[in-house]
Every structure is written in structure tokens, then in C-alpha cells.
Amino acid sequence: MAHWLRFTHQGSTGFGMVDKDTIQxxxxxxxxxxxxxxxxxxxxxxxxxxxxxxxxxxxxxxxFAARAEVEKLQRPGHPLWxxxxxxxxxxxxxxxxxxxxxxxxxxxEGELGVVIGRPCRNIxxxxxxxxxxxxxxxNDVTAREIxxxxxxxxxxxxxxxxDSFGPFGPMIATGVEPDALTVRTLVNGEExxxxxxxxxxxxxxxxxxxxxxxxxxxxGDIIACGTSLGAGPIREGEQVEIVIDGVGRLxxxxx
Numbered sequence: 001m002a003h004w005l006r007f008t009h010q011g012s013t014g015f016g017m018v019d020k021d022t023i024q025x026x027x028x029x030x031x032x033x034x035x036x037x038x039x040x041x042x043x044x045x046x047x048x049x050x051x052x053x054x055x056x057x058x059x060x061x062x063x064f065a066a067r068a069e070v071e072k073l074q075r076p077g078h079p080l081w082x083x084x085x086x087x088x089x090x091x092x093x094x095x096x097x098x099x100x101x102x103x104x105x106x107x108x109e110g111e112l113g114v115v116i117g118r119p120c121r122n123i124x125x126x127x128x129x130x131x132x133x134x135x136x137x138x139n140d141v142t143a144r145e146i147x148x149x150x151x152x153x154x155x156x157x158x159x160x161x162x163d164s165f166g167p168f169g170p171m172i173a174t175g176v177e178p179d180a181l182t183v184r185t186l187v188n189g190e191e192x193x194x195x196x197x198x199x200x201x202x203x204x205x206x207x208x209x210x211x212x213x214x215x216x217x218x219x220g221d222i223i224a225c226g227t228s229l230g231a232g233p234i235r236e237g238e239q240v241e242i243v244i245d246g247v248g249r250l251x252x253x254x255x
Contacts, residue, residue: 001173001174001176001246002017002174002175003017003018003171003172003173003248004016004017004018004030004051004134004171004172004173004174005017005018005023005048005051005169005171006030006049006051006052007041007047007049008046008047009041009045009046009047013049014026015034015051018171021042021044022040022041022042023040023041023042023043023046024036024040025037025040025041030052030133031118031133031219032219048092048093048169048170049091050090050169051115051136051168051170051172052115052219052220052222054086054089055218055220055221056083056084056086056221056222057083057086057088057089057113057138057166057168057221057222057223058081058082058083058084058221058222058223059081059082059083059084059111059140059160059223059224059226060079060080060202060207060224060225060226061082061156061226062080062201062226063200063225063226064195064199064200064201064226064227064228064229065199065200066228067227067228067229068201070229076201078210079202079207079210081214081223082156082157083157084140084160084161084165084166084224085157085161087163088163088165088166089166090164090166090168091167091169091170092169092170092250092251093170093251094164094167094252095164096139096141096164096165096167096234096252096254097163097164097255098236098254098255099162099163102143102145102146102162104144105143105233106141106142106144106233106234106254107142107143107231107232107233107234108139108141108185108187108192108233108234108240109139109140109141109142109185109227110138110183110185110192110193110242110243111137111138111139111140111183111225111227111242112135112136112178112181112183112197112224112225112244112247113135113136113138113168113223113224113225114132114178114204114207114222114225115132115133115135115136115172115220115221115222116133116208116217116218116219116221116222116223117131117134117219118133119216119217119218120208120212120216120218121212121215121216122213123208124209125205125206128204128208129205131212131217132204132208133174133219134172134173134174134176135174135178135181135244135247136168136171136172136222136248136250137168137170137242137243137244137249137250138166138167138168138224138242138250139168139185139240139242139250140165140166140224140227141162141164141167142160142165143158143159143160143162143165144159144233147159167250167252168222168224168250169248169250170250171248173246173247176246176247178197178204178205179197179198179204180197180198181196181197181244181245181246182194182196182244182245183195183196183197183228183243183244184242184243184244185240185241185242186240186241187232187234187238187240187241188238188239192230193227193229193230193231194230195227195228195229199228200225200226204223204225207223207225208223211223235254236254236255237253237254237255238253238254239251239253240252240253240254
């Protein structure tokens with residue numbers, strides 16, 4: 001197992017493997033043969049960046065049995081996905097911003113993110129581990145009242161792609177078993193979500209296989225696997241933490 005982090009330090013960007021409170025700085029390509037330089041930095045000496053630069057983030061809807069039962073939804077035949085555009089991506093510690101002119105509810109959704117490591121197209125589920133680099137924490141922030149404000153067209157991408165609405169990180173964990181993970185969300189320290197990945201209709205390896213039949217997935221792309229019960233609104237000043245033991249803790253304050 002390893003935890004990978006990107007950072008800025010003294011005006012330069014870099015990446016490396018985290019070991020407790022230090023970073024083993026690496027060189028090369030995060031997804032293809034990264035090599036240690038021998039330099040070590042302490043975590044408190046750097047500014048954390050997004051751990052990768054996705055070309056796209058794909059988010060799933062209706063992927064949890066517990067939530068589907070409560071909301072009287074049926075299991076879909078194929079993952080139901082939308083796109084979060086790359087302007088919304090944001091690092092751990094940066095603020096979630098209210099969209100200009102929008103006074104409605106802003107909602108957190110704690111999710112497991114799958115990080116792609118190789119160009120991926122038309123693969124089988126048994127091949128998925130060869131294309132998945134690792135896993136990260138995602139907060140799929142949503143302007144809920146925009147989603148269905150026009151009855152003729154649900155606005156999934158708009159409601160979820162405002163600047164700052166796609167925090168992820170702070171690290172990418174490799175060598176973990178995704179089906180055994182649990183996702184927790186805390187708002188100002190109070191637990192709001194606590195659900196197992198095992199409750200997914202489509203688990204991470206199957207998601208990667210099926211979405212690779214819809215499009216080519218590129219290194220750094222992230223699939224947010226959907227959320228279960230407990231997602232809810234946040235108020236200005238509140239801090240949201242997405243906690244996945246073995247993967248990391250993503251924290252961002254609203255406003």
C-alpha cells in the first residue's frame with residue numbers, strides 16, 4: 001500500500017509517497033515509473049495540491065441499494081453517470097464557494113473516487129485492476145435547487161460543476177481493496193454519512209469496465225462512485241470532511 005501526494009514547495013511543484021508526516025519526493029510520471037529522488041519533506045512544509053490532473057470526473061447516481069430502497073428506485077441496468085467539468089476540481093483545504101446569484105441549498109456528497117492509471121477502453125471487469133491506479137476521497141458538491149429547476153431538462157452537469165464543486169484528494173491510495181472500504185462524511189465534526197462500498201450496485205472494478213465501454217478513460221481521470229444515505233446541505237462556515245480509512249481524509253470549508 002502507498003499514498004501519493006502532489007504539493008508545492010518553495011515555488012516548485014512535486015509529488016511523492018507519504019510516510020506518516022513526511023513525503024518521499026519522487027521524479028518522473030506518477031502513473032508510469034515514478035522514482036524516489038532521495039529527498040524528504042515534512043508535510044507541514046508543503047502546500048497540498050490536487051493529487052492528479054483529471055481530464056474529466058464522472059459521477060454515478062443511484063448506485064447504492066440502501067438509498068434506492070428508501071427513495072423507491074430500481075437498480076439500473078448500466079451505471080447512470082454525469083460529468084463534472086474540470087473547472088470545478090479543487091484540492092484539500094481550499095474553500096467551497098457559493099455560485100454567484102444562487103441562494104439555494106448547497107449539498108455535500110461523500111464518495112469514493114477511482115483514479116485511472118492507463119488509457120482504458122473496452123476492458124473486462126477482470127482486467128480493471130491493471131487500469132486502476134488507486135483510490136481517493138471525493139466531495140460531489142451540488143447546487144440541489146438547480147438540478148431540477150427546469151422541468152424540461154435535469155441539469156446534472158450545471159448543478160455539479162460550479163467552480164470549487166469538485167474537491168478530491170488529498171492523496172491517492174494504491175494497493176487497497178476497494179470493496180472492503182467504508183465512506184464517512186462529517187460536517188463540523190458531526191458524522192452525517194457512514195456506508196460501505198459493498199452496498200454498491202456496481203462496485204469499482206465493474207464500474208471501470210462498463211464506463212470504459214462508453215468512452216476512453218485517461219490517466220488521472222476520476223470516477224466518483226456515487227453516494228448513499230445522509231447527503232445533505234451545508235451552511236457557510238461549515239467544514240466538510242470525507243473520511244475513508246486506508247485512503248485519506250479530505251477537508252474543505254464552505255465559504
